[in-house]
Amino acid sequence: MKRVTERRTYSYLGPAGTFTEAALDQVPEARGHEWRPVHNVGEALADVLEGRSDAAMIAIENSIEGGVSTTLDALATLPGLRIVGEYLVKVNFVLVAAPGTRIDQVQVIAAHPVAYAQCHGWLGAHLPQHSHVPASSNVASAIGILDGSLPAEAAIAAPGIVAHHDVEVLAEQIGDNDNAVTRFVLVTRTTAPAAPTGADKTSLIVELPVDQPGALLELLEQFSTRGINLSLIQSRPIGDELGRYRFVLDADGHIHDERMADALLGIRRFSPRVVFLGSYPRADRKIVHYPERYADEVFVEARDWLRALVAGAPDA
Incomplete structure (x- = not known):
């Protein structure tokens, strides 16, 4: 008998044609x-937490703008979520308009704020007198100029927009950085890594216990003294009072690694609140290297030695 595979649902920032859809692909x-x-x-x-979807693809970091604040704040405050994978999408933009529009007719440009920020240089050089109308997504900016819901003559969108909508490309490669990449993560309800x-x-989110000299250093030492590299360190305000921050951290390694487990124990003793977001494969599949003195067997031997004492x- 042929096995029937259960149908799953994945949420993503739509509609079709967004970079998030490219990540989910x-x-x-x-x-x-x-x-x-x-x-x-x-x-x-919310789709994931309330059971409408099995997983959600969301943007978490951009190589130009840094961490996506709405994503980081949501992950910090919504319990019951776990990152299970990451995906990289090369970011490039085109300027589009309704068919028949000329670039010299463009005075107002619709764009998602992040996309707009990544095209400042090109826009300043080619359309210095333009104004900006924010859109909820790159695709929404294009739809808005087609259906008249946005007061703009042109829109910044992903190149894939031409496969889904009848737009005319006024300019290509308008991003300021040819190497721009956005990192996306696939998020599910809490599950074992x-x-x-x-x-x-x-990935972790950690709050400092008190605002005092050396507090951040003490946090970072939990990793450095165990040979763990941090590929992302970003602060976000907690919001309860001025000067209080939480830190979003990406650490190279897995919770099953002895050195990582030992660091997490140190973090737990140190911080009043730790959010474990997940251990998952790197998008680039680059093997994590570390000095031999931080190998798993070294931690195991040291623990066995202490137990024997x-x-x-x-004392041998």
């Missing part, structure tokens, strides 16, 4: 299942 297990377009990160995560691959990343064994 990189997930093999998502192909052939239902893709649910949503309006924002909050809606995507998958087995380590050797090319893994662990406590048990009364001679």
Whole structure:
């Protein structure tokens, strides 16, 4: 008898043609299942928490703008979520308009704020007198100029927009950085981390206990003294009072690694609140290297040595 595969649902920032959809297209297990377009990160995560979707693809970091604040704040405040994978999408933009529009007719440009920020240089050089109308997504900016819901003559969008809508491309490659990349993460309800691959990343959100000299250094030392590299350190205001921050951290390695587990114990003793976001394969599949003195067996041997001492064994 042929096995019937349960149909799954994946939420993503829609509609079709967004960079988020391109990221979701990189997930093999998502192909052939239902893709649910949503309006924002909050809606995507609510879909997961409330059971409408099995997972959500959301943008978490951009190589130009840094961490996506709405995503980081949502992950910090919504319990019950876990990152299970990350995906990289090369970011490039085109300027589009309704068919028949000339670039010299463009005075107002519709664009998502992040996309707009990444095209400042080109816009300043080619359309210095333009004004900007914000849109909820790159696709929404194009739809807005076509249906008249946005008061603009042109829109900044992803190149894939031409496959979904009847737009005319006024200019290509308008991004200021040809190497721009956005990192996306696939988020599910809390689940046990998958087995380590050797090319893994662990994401955390950590609050400092008090605002005092050396507090951040003490936090970072939990990793440095165990040979763990941090690939992302970003502060976000907690919001309860001025000067209080939480830190978003990406650490090279997996929670099943002895050195990472030991660091997490140190973090837990140090911080009043730690949010474990997940251990998952790196998008680039780059193997994590570390000095031999931080190998798993070194931590195991040290722990066994201490247990033997406590048990009364001679100090060998």
